[in-house]
Amino acid sequence: MDTSKLIGGRFRVKDRPVSGAMGDVWPAEDTKLGRTVALKFLARRRLRQQGAATEFTDWTVKRFGREGVAMARVSHAHVAQIYDTGEHEGELYIVMEYIQGRSLAGHLKEGPTLTLERTVRWTREICEGLDAAHSREVLHHDIKPDNIMITNEGGVKIVDFGLASFADVTQSHTGVGTALYKAPERWAGSPGSVRSDLYSVGCVLYEMLTGRPPFGNSQDDPMTVGRMHQDNSPAPPSAHRPGVPDQLDLIVRILLAKDPGDRPRSAEAVAVVMGDIQHSLGVEDVTAATGRxxxxxxxxxxxxxxxxxxxxxxxxxxxxxxxxxxxxxxxxxxxxxxxxxxxxxxxxxxxxxxxxxxxxxxxxxxxxxxxxxxxxxxxxxxxxxxxxx
Incomplete structure (x- = not known):
């Protein structure tokens, strides 16, 4: 792709891209508004070469556009905002908020397990961002540490809304990056729901608490991991990390329920509970802090x-x-x-x-x-x- 030209007659690429399974993200200058943005390109040619369905039809292109429009309506401090969509040399792109920071995956790879306060605070912010999107009937479908950015100021920004559901049209359901965090019903062929996103939050919370996902690791066969999600029950986080409060063990168990109906009713409900736990940490016993x-x-x-x-x-x-x-x-x-x-x-x-x-x-x-x-x-x-x- 020729990046020497202005993208969309407006955006000038500034640096090398970060590549992912679905495409590349380029930092760019918005010459009209004088700000840095992120250009995320959907690499249609690359996906076809990797075995994606050849029927990459107008329907999928329109769906991609609808996702961009939907996300443009979601304005929340913990969701990376989408500004525009377009096409350049046959490749679709989305213009997104440029985030200075690094992914939660990067923080988890640092070594020591995250503090309880940081874990609870970031989980609350993830759920607040998800609730804002869910209220607009936008599902994420791929909540995982790589799709959660932590800004230099220490706050959460969820990225890649919409692209994950688009990925399900062009890729199998067994991609390794998704397998570790995918809800049981999605392995059974369901398109997913609000409560599927919350299951993924439970997997991320488990990993923040223990340093490991609830099932498998990135080297395991994806189908094996999928069967674990469907059939197995993980040990509570406190079994791996003494000192985890009972309420965090409990909320992880509820989030990871096999039946979606047994999970929390909304991301907002989880955010409220995590806020209560956050307030209680370092102040008083968690149970007492919740009024019991x-x-x-x-x-x-x-x-x-x-x-x-x-x-x-x-x-x-x-x-x-x-x-x-x-x-x-x-x-x-x-x-x-x-x-x-x-x-x-x-x-x-x-x-x-x-x-x-x-x-x-x-x-x-x-x-x-x-x-x-x-x-x-x-x-x-x-x-x-x-x-x-």
Whole structure:
């Protein structure tokens, strides 16, 4: 490709490209606006030479264009912005935000495992960027460390939105770079969904916590890795790294659920949880920071109930991620949690749990909703029992 000419009559290539499976990324000067941009070319000729489908039709070209248009509508601090699309000497290109920094993959190759604070913060920012794209009905399909840039200021920028779904048209589903992070349903032929992206986030989070992906490595046969995603369950991150909080083990397990319906309902829900964990790190126990520190009192009061109370607390956390804080399953489990807390001997803790549930139901359903009134009946009942004792 002749780069001595202005690309699109406007962009002057400034340096050597960075090459990838789908094409090359060139830093360039926008001569009109006087800024540096990144030009990402889709190498159609190279893909054909590598065995991509010869029917690289107008449909695929139009799809590429639609992806560019869709991403141009997504404006978020943690998503690399797309400015324009075009064609030069028969090669399609996208004009993107130029990011000064390096990929998460580069950070992971440094050696020592990332700190918990940095891991949690970057996961939150990844999910915030994904949520912005998902709200525009744009899926990524290829979340992995190579597609997550860390700026020189230490923030996340997700790159290559849209190109990954385009890659699925022209390449097999067994590329090594994708295999380590691809959701089980995509190995079974599904085009993927919001929750497929979240599975990939779970793989990336696992690697940030442990220094390794949950299944396989880059030298393994991709189909072998795919079977692992479909059939195997990884050890929790804490098995590889002592000191990982229980909530991070739990959220990894939920993100890596085989059934998409068992994963969190949205990237926003995961971002909120990661924000809570980020706030708690170095301040106080993670469980207490999420508003459930009262559980510890109940646990100490009756050892016979302790494991079940902990189990319910984990279950509430999981259900809130999947269905939202006011799903009926969440409310029912919170009631069970409050009752068991009272039965363990912590009557005041039970009253406090019911009181919080009642206030939450009032806020969402109104002051006279039956769920709120039933919760406040529970408050009165356990307060009365506390006085009698």
């Amino acid at each position: 520190g009262h559980v510890l009192d109940a646990v100490d009061s009756n050892a016979g109930h302790s494991e079940r109370i902990r189990e319910l607390d984990r279950r509430i956390f999981e259900l809130e991620l999947r269905f939202g804080p006011y799903g009926q399953a969440v409310i029912d489990t919170r009631i069970e949690h409050a009752e068991l807390t009272g039965q363990s001997g912590d009557t005041r803790g039970a009253a406090a749990l019911y009181n919080r549930l009642g206030r939450d139901c009032q806020d969402l359903f109104g002051p006279y909703d039956a769920r709120a009134l039933n919760a406040f009946e529970g408050v009165a009942r356990w307060i009365a029992r506390s006085g009698a004792e």
